[in-house]
Amino acid sequence: MxxxxxxxxxxxxxxxxxxxxxxxxxxxxxxxxxxxxxxxxxxxxxxxxxxxxxxxxxxxxxxxxxxxxxxxxxxxxxxxxxxxxxxxxxxxxxxxxxxxxxxxxxxxxxxxxxxxxxxxxxxxxxxxxxxxxxxxxxxxxxxxxxxxxxxxxxxxxxxxxxxxxxxxxxxKPIGRDLASAHKINATLCSNFDEQQIYRIDHYLGKETVQNILAMRFSNVIFEPLWNSRYIDHVQITVAEEEGVGTRAGYYDTAGALRDMIQNHILQLLSLIAMEPPWSMDADVIRDHRQNVLNCLRAITPENFDQHVVRAQYGAGFHHGEDVPGYRREAGVSQDSTTETYVALKVFIDNWRWAGVPFYIRTGKRMPKRTSEIAIQFKSVPPILFNSNHDQPLEPNVLALSIQPNEGLSLRIATKLPGTKLRVFPVKMDFRYGSTFGEQSPEAYERLLLDVMAGDATLFMRRDAVESSWAWVDNILNIWASSRTRWLPEYSAGTWGPLEADRLIESDNRQWRLL
Amino acid sequence: MIKTIDTPKIINQPLKPVRIAQIEAELGMLWAQFNRDSGGGHTVMRACMSNLIIYCDTAEEAAVVSQEITAIVDVHPARVLLLVADGQPKEGTLDAQITIYYTALEDGWQVCAERIDVTSSLAAAERLPSVARAQLIGDLPTALWWVSRRPPPDVGYVFFQLAELADQIIYDNMGWTNPTQGISTMTRWVAAQQNEQVVYNLAWRRFAVWRKLLGQMLDPKIAPGALEGLRVIEINHGPHALPMTWLMVGWLASQLKWRPIDGKRLSNSELVWKFHNSHHEIKITAKRLPEGEPLLYKLLLDWSTPKQDNTLCFERLDNERIGIVESLPSLPARVFAAQVPDRATLVSAQLAHRNRDKIFESALKSANAMTAVFQL
CATH class of the missing domain: 3.40.50.720 (NAD(P)-binding Rossmann-like Domain)
Known part of the structure; x- marks a missing residue:
């Protein structure tokens, strides 16, 4: 009726x-x-x-x-x-x-x-x-x-x-540590119901980020491989070309860990690593993302140096132009120990990801602006095509590019034409812009419409914010107790400090060249 | 004029005549040639989401469609088979030509369409489905875009054979010479499909913006009592837009549970229908304007509530905007973005939709019920 x-x-x-x-x-x-x-x-x-x-x-x-x-x-x-x-x-x-x-x-x-x-x-x-x-x-x-x-x-x-x-x-930022985030959330929740609160992280509104779920759970070929048996490691890179610019006042009190890792990058990590949700309901998806954050292995003073690197950019060249080091930027204290670069080795202690390192790096004044999640699969056994120890085959890599060109690519090995049996890596690219010829909406467009529609899937819940801070607080506290006066430096326009290379190379792996 | 899409970034090579049996091999050679010509060791990739079979009755129709393919494959990369039933093959009864469409990437080229044109004489049109069958790419959905102005089932064998290949059939009732008969034929055919194929009328997408505006402005929270109190609707449409108007009235009737009781032609340019809901009669008139595009131009709605009589009038201001021109005292005049979509945009958008649209099918049934009471 x-x-x-x-x-x-x-x-x-x-x-x-x-x-x-x-x-x-x-x-x-x-x-x-x-x-x-x-x-x-x-x-x-x-x-x-x-x-x-x-x-x-x-x-x-x-x-x-x-x-x-x-x-x-x-x-x-x-x-x-x-x-x-x-x-x-x-x-x-x-x-x-x-x-x-x-x-x-x-x-x-x-x-x-x-x-x-x-x-x-x-x-x-x-x-x-x-x-x-x-x-x-x-x-x-x-x-x-x-x-x-x-x-x-x-x-x-x-x-x-x-x-x-x-x-x-x-x-964001919702707080600058767990205590302050808790205080803000308590204020929000005493005046609004949690259902009415939309904590925005614009990264989650990007097309490729949303495509992570679609790709993982609408293709049967990926999910069976999405675990420690087939994946060697994951690299997440969020690189910015710019220096602190006009944000020096805020940035010098925050740093890369608070500015990028606590929110954007841990949310990306949770999307990549989450278990299959049983429904597309906002709270079901957020529960599953939260479960990943609950499983992050805590970084302790004992294992700190093997898992965390921070650095500051020094003077260098950006697109051929001289640029000052961080401490010479307007609005930045000359003895600042705020990190403009962080590299982390993170483990997720659950059945699916046991032993798989997630290498994360983010920094300012890098050679180019790019954000990417790369899933590197394990190598094929060292026989047949991979029997030459001097020249092992490049493993398969599935790379999800978030900016500036949203899309994904898959590196596979293929035989080169000719009478000889030579195998060569080929990258297959899919880009939203060139494949569909349509502009993707800006992240804010999608997210504003979601709020008007009452869909909170792509927004952070209170528990996610506080779990992230709890994990990040560990690192902040260790830094605070170390009383460092000088951080390692990397030249502006490079991919980060030597210490970050050592962090990954000690595991016989390398940062991807982007 | 209705706006057309400008997509300069897509490039296509001139059509190359080939023998029917050599189409696949010749396409491979085009690829290889392109690889060599593009040089520099850049890779050439193909993006392909669908097979798109396009059926035209005449060479004139095909010439128009030919201009639209670029815009379609820009949004929805596809293998395109353009079949022309009443052409003039240069040799024998069937002619084929091929080309590829590509776009430049930073590090190579991407082929976004392969196009195969097959032209037959009228007498040989029945051979076209066999050519199409051999040229489809496996593992991809197939859509049949019926460009012909004849309602598809009226064409018979060729349509039924091509429809069998397709997951989706896109047709357009704009310009049907006899909408009453066409709607009736299509309704019967759609009803017989038993959930196997998606059938879609471009007119449905063409007036989607009107459906959305009506849905929002007559919402019970915004205009209490409007939906059950509607009594008079007046529609002004351009030439060739009567079938679309008919479908829109069918949509209103199906969604608001109106029963058609009468319909007749008042003049060469004006029709009237009468419906009944559970309380009262609703009168709808559709008036064709002497000139203009095949669009809906004006929609005036009258309804009564116990407190007052209300009027809401929408008018297309130009190809970009629809405005409220007379309205409830509580509603200010205002304007909404409502770009008139070109046909290529409608087709490319529809190719991505692969589910049956039950609301459309209900509207089609109601439109057919309206034909049953219409006094010819």
Whole structure:
């Protein structure tokens, strides 16, 4: 029996379970860099592709003095500069009317009274049934204030089928160690239900990262090999070309371990190593990712030097140009011991991965910007084609490229044509951009739509954040107790310090040349 | 004009005439030649996701399709078999030509399509399926894109033979000369498929943006009472868009459980249908505009609730946008991105969908029920 009072048969067949719902996107830090470069262009691109809900609006919040007109100008400039689709003036002429602005101080309770009033007006104007997504694009120190004030102002609705939804998106870093992460999470969870909290890690919105699950669990050929019997080791590389740039203030208090490993890289690791989930339900997938984090072998003072290398970039050349060393960068203390490079050897102590090392490296001022996960399979036995000990066959490698070119490649051995029996490695490449000829959406586009649709699969749960910090804290504590005054250096524009080479070469392996 | 895709990065070689029996060997030679010519030791790879059989009745249709293949294979790499039933072979009854499409990568080349054109005289059209059968790449899904303006089952043997090879059949009812009869024929044929094949009308994808907008704007949370209170709908469409309009009305009727009770032609350019839901009658008129593209241009909806009468009117503003032009007092006039998709985009998007669309099939059944009450 059709009940059109509550059901909507006209949306049947339109993937209703994953359809973004009408809502107002409220951006704390609406005048900031993240908003200008990523969030507003993401909203615009999805609007152009017809993916946004028809009833949708944006409300930017910031201390800066602006009105709606100026905010629309701010948004337009950001879109012109950073959007993957060019600004369509005819479309923008109307679409900009959905952008609104409210100036105020986030610690002032009166501001939240105004916010509530403004939201009521916008919701009424755009027929939005009171659904709000609050995006905290603000420094971590302000999270507690904003969250508590939202709750106090009655802007956080209960989680039930009859109420409009209130969802909150929190950007990394969530804390700088386990204690501070725990404190932020406790604040979030005392004001919002865990179901309403979306801890964003934009790496998880990238096409290749999502393809990890699709590749592993929709192809029968990989999963049987996905274990310690066939895999020799895994390498995860996240290399940045840039130095600290304008982020020196933050970066010098954080370092590569906090900035990259604790969030992005451990999430990638958990996707690569997780057991097959029994459903695509967000919590099932997150449970399975969490199980990997639970199995990470702790790094102790006794095995520390064999598992961890940190370093700082010194002066060098970047694309042929002189660049300064880290301690000479503007905003960085001259005696800083903040690491700009980390290499780790990590083990996952479960049945599947017993004895398989995961080598991780991340750094700034590397020769190029690239992120990749490489699965190196074991060598074939040293007989037949692999009987020449002086020239062993290159093992198979499955490499998942995350940026800049999303795709995957498989290295296989094949016979060279001719009368002689010569085997040569051939790389088979698959790239999203060149194979499909379509631009993949930016990670933020996908993730914003997921929040509007209530799908938390690609977001971090509280336990994942805290487990990651617990594991990383071990390393931080050992570093803190070592009172190091100088870190190993690597020249800017190189692939890292000698110590990192030794870490992997001591196992008779090598870092991949990317 | 409807916008066409510009995909300059794909390059194709001129078509090369070959003997039917030598198609595969000649394609291999094209590959080898290309490998040699590209030089520098770069590898040439092939990306291939599907076989795409395209059937055209005439050389004119084939010439148009020929221009669209680049855009299709850019998104969905495929082996393309372009079959032309009423052409003029230069020798004998069947002609074949081949080419490859490729794109430059940083470290080599990628062949994204192999194209095989087979032209037959009308008398030899029945031989085309045998050529297609021999040229398909195994282990890949096969789609049949029916470009002909005749409803597929009306063509008979050639269609049934080609359909047997395909996992998916894509047709387009735009421009059917007799939509009533065409819908009836297609409905019967689709119903007989018993879940074996995906059958898809490009018109369904063409008005997807309208379906989405209607679904969102008439949602009970946004416009309470609209769905059960609809009484009058007026649709303005361009020339050749009546079959699409018919299908859209069929969709509304199937989803809202309306029963068709009457339908007739009011003039050469205007039709009316009447439906009944469990409470009242719904009247829908479809008016053809004297000129324009084969699109839906305007959709006006009236409904009553105990409190008030309401009107919502959507209008296509241009090829990029649909706007609300008159509306509920609570709804401001506003504009939505709604680019008119070109045919190549529709086909390439559809090639990736491999499940039957039950909502489409329900809409088709309702559209057929509308033909049953229509007074010719």
């Amino acid at each position: 059709l009940d059109t009072k509550t059901d909507n048969p006209l949306t049947a067949g339109t993937n209703i379970t994953h359809a973004p719902q009408p809502c107002t996107l409220v951006i704390f830090g609406g005048g900031g860099d993240l908003t200008r470069r990523k969030l507003l262009p993401a909203v615009y691109n999805q609007a152009l592709e017809g993916e946004l809900p028809a009833n949708f609006a944006v409300l930017g919040l910031s201390i800066e003095k602006m009105d709606d007109v100026k905010y629309r100008e701010f948004a337009r400039k950001g879109i012109e500069q950073f959007s993957r689709k060019p600004l369509d003036k005819a479309f923008w002429g109307d679409f900009e009317k959905r952008f609104h602005y409210l100036q105020g101080s986030f610690d002032n309770p009166e501001f939240y009274v105004q916010l509530k009033q403004r939201l009521d007006e916008i919701d009424s104007q755009f027929s939005i049934p009171g659904n709000h997504v609050f995006y905290l694009a603000i420094p971590p120190a302000l999270i507690e204030t904003c969250v508590c004030q939202l709750k106090a102002a009655g802007l956080v609705m209960p989680v039930d089928d009859n109420s409009p939804f209130s969802r909150i998106i929190v950007e």
